[in-house]
Amino acid sequence: MKNIYKYIWVLSLVFCCITCGKNDIKISRTIDEVPVIFPDYKDVTVPYNIAPLNFSYMGKEACRLIVAGVDDEMQIEGKNGLFSFSGSAWKKLMERNKGGTIELVVAIQTGNEWGGYKSFFIHVAPEPIDAYLSYRLIPPGYEGWKEMGLYQRNLENYTQTAIYENKLTNGNCVNCHSYCNRNPDKMMFHARAEFGGTILIRDKVIEKLNTKTDSTMSALVYPYWHPSGDYIAFSVNKTKQSFFNHHPNRVEVYDLASDVVVYNVHTHQIAYSPLTKSNQAFETFPTFSPDGRSLYYCSAHAVDSMPQSYKKVKYSLLRIDFNPEDMTFGDKVDTLYNAPLHGKSVSFPRISPDGKFLAFTLHEFGNFSIWHKDADLYMVNLQTKQVYPLSEANSDDVDSYHSWSENSRWMVFSSRRTNGLYTRPFITYIDEKGKAHKPFLLPQENPLVYYKQLMFSYNIPELMVKKVEVSEHEIAKTLRYSKEINVTVK
Secondary structure, eight states, rough: HHHHHHHHHHHHHHHBBOOTTTTBBBBBEEESSSSOOOOOOOOOEEETTOOOOEEEEOSSSOEEEEESSOOOOEEEOOOOEEOOOOOOOOHHHHHHTSEEEEEEEEEETTTEEEEEEEEEOEEESSOOSSSSSEEEEEESOOSSOOOOEEEHHHHSSSSSEEEEEEEGGGGGGEEEEEEEEEEEEEEEEEEEETEEEEEEEEEEEEEEEEEEOSSSSSEEEEEEEEESSSSHHHEEEEEEEEOOOSSSSEEEEEEEEEEEEEEEEETTEEEETTSSTTTEEEEEEEEEETSSSEEEEEEEESSSTTTTTGGGGGOOEEEEEEEEETTTEEEEEEEEEGGEEEEEEEEEEEOTTTEEEEEEESSSSSSOOGGOOOEEEEETTTTTTOOOOOOOTTSSEEEEEEOOOOTEEEEEEEEEETTSSOOEEEEBOTTTTBOOOEEEEESSSSSSHHHHHHOOOEEEEEEESSSOOOOOHHHHHHHHHOOOEOOOEO
């Protein structure tokens, strides 16, 4: 019955005036095509607590937006093509249509007449998304930078604040921010070059760590927290990079060697298994299961003659038991997905908090998928072991790093689909069957202008249940003046 009413409503737009305001327009003709808009919010699924999805009509004509929900209608006048929702009107629209659909018609003026494009829909999911998103903003360069920082965005509005900016420590590199269970009360990130060290924050207590030991090839690199908050899994890597003059993948980052270890935040010790620290394999990108008793990671057969043989490095998805009671490992490794059998390579495994699905990035070779144009998001059903692409979320360009929401219904991921150069955060709804729905670009007040002018890439988008409250100046003071805590091997 609801669909019948919506059909009648759309027909009425062609001949009738929508009487919700004295300046409302009358549509006298239909345009048999969909409008070109940016961002492409047509038929996306969104959380009801997301910030308003403002967008621009890309034509030059005077334009209006007509919006209809289950029991309300409104019209918005386009200003230089931009349709901007008020915060209160958007919130009311989302609340009233939670679990339903809103319908939108873009109308344009030709002479004295208004023509209406084909309508499109925004689906409003009944599940919320985590309140905050954090990320690093970094120029899309390779070795040099002048400024970068870690930032957090309130997803219910457009407010962005700094977690840490490198101008506080002479422009050093800050990277690899990570949180325990998406809660920044327990978090860490690395600082490299001047004032280098690993920052570990637990309940507002800040520590600076020296994580290089005589038994490991490097300082600790790619992190993932144990759900208990007692441990962090890391890779250690000897990493190099090469550049291409005439190749769609502009840069290739590769390992000469790598291992996986686990760090105890209380004792400042690391432990490992011979199965995760082998000269015959490159191990990287660890992640714990939600119950804390499995450690997943990527592993490739070690390859000599790098970088000449970089295309031969292909990573599989592995799992080993982990005992949090005594920080020990199992005596065998399971292969969850043998990517080389399919001529592919795996990176960034991430398990949904409900433990049902594991998402990863799949690409032709190596592990630096953020510059691989063939990189796509894939999913493993951990009950049936079925592996399949997240087709609705993927694009023709890079789709790579990803992070789950606390309720396992949302995933944010980085993509270069907008222009092939800058990574931007997209959010996709993951339904109970593990299927992705059409993703939407992170909302902004004026997204066309914002993303056109932003000369930074979003790196490592991570959802958070609350904002970081530790002062960046306290972090800078720790990096500059505090004595390092030396990490040792158990």
